[in-house]
Amino acid sequence: MLCLVGGGAFYLSAQETLANVITCCDELKIKQAMTEEVLARILTKAAPSLPGNRTGSDYLSEQAFEKIKKRLPAGSSHDQLLAALRQLLEQPAQDHDTEEFQTLVGHFVLGMTLEIGSTLQDEFDQAALGKELGEKLLSELEKFPRLTEEDLDRSMFQVNLSEKELRRIMAMERKLEKAPVAASAFSEFRTLKKNITGRADDQDLWLVFELAEYYRPQFPFVDEFLKNYRRLGAEFLSAARSLNDLLSAAAK
Numbered sequence: 001m002l003c004l005v006g007g008g009a010f011y012l013s014a015q016e017t018l019a020n021v022i023t024c025c026d027e028l029k030i031k032q033a034m035t036e037e038v039l040a041r042i043l044t045k046a047a048p049s050l051p052g053n054r055t056g057s058d059y060l061s062e063q064a065f066e067k068i069k070k071r072l073p074a075g076s077s078h079d080q081l082l083a084a085l086r087q088l089l090e091q092p093a094q095d096h097d098t099e100e101f102q103t104l105v106g107h108f109v110l111g112m113t114l115e116i117g118s119t120l121q122d123e124f125d126q127a128a129l130g131k132e133l134g135e136k137l138l139s140e141l142e143k144f145p146r147l148t149e150e151d152l153d154r155s156m157f158q159v160n161l162s163e164k165e166l167r168r169i170m171a172m173e174r175k176l177e178k179a180p181v182a183a184s185a186f187s188e189f190r191t192l193k194k195n196i197t198g199r200a201d202d203q204d205l206w207l208v209f210e211l212a213e214y215y216r217p218q219f220p221f222v223d224e225f226l227k228n229y230r231r232l233g234a235e236f237l238s239a240a241r242s243l244n245d246l247l248s249a250a251a252k
Contacts, residue, residue: 017229022120135235
């Protein structure tokens with residue numbers, strides 16, 4: 001398996017930093033994908049005219065390239081250059097420049113893993129909070145043998161659920177949308193988020209999902225995220241249906 005960052009010490013540090021932060025998908029797969037991404041960016045700097053190069057530039061990958069550019073074989077193919085970069089990353093550093101290269105690559109991997117993982121986790125947590133409020137309200141209302149308007153108002157206050165949010169939950173099933181067949185990860189997420197939270201996606205998420213989509217065949221962390229997000233949505237919908245049934249029965 002490809003060593004994600006140069007040196008075991010950095011790898012352990014990264015593991016400790018991210019421990020228990022990302023639970024909605026496999027953090028290791030994000031690290032692996034971002035290792036491939038930084039190597040692709042460095043390779044583009046090394047041979048910009050080679051076919052199949054990834055676009056994208058940043059300070060860390062540019063500085064990493066500067067540290068080892070004289071070590072890369074001239075006139076090599078895409079695969080040969082990539083193999084040389086992997087060797088420099090995986091093997092113990094023989095000099096200060098290689099050590100710096102490994103450190104810069106490690107910073108890129110950790111930074112991007114935090115950015116992508118935290119973004120996905122934030123989206124998951126926001127949706128989970130709405131689901132939990134709906135389930136808490138349902139649990140409170142089920143305690144009353146004969147539900148009254150006062151009981152509903154008091155229970156909503158106890159769980160901190162607004163009337164607007166209750167109306168949205170009640171209309172959830174009626175307003176459900178379906179993602180297009182063979183939708184991209186981002187397209188499916190947008191539909192799911194609208195169904196679960198009632199809010200449109202933040203367009204700033206596009207880059208996160210673009211990277212996730214590109215590395216989806218090798219490192220499908222976005223599929224894990226979507227699976228968990230779908231499950232959360234199904235649980236929320238089940239609570240919404242139960243709330244609808246309970247309130248409809250109480251209104252008769």
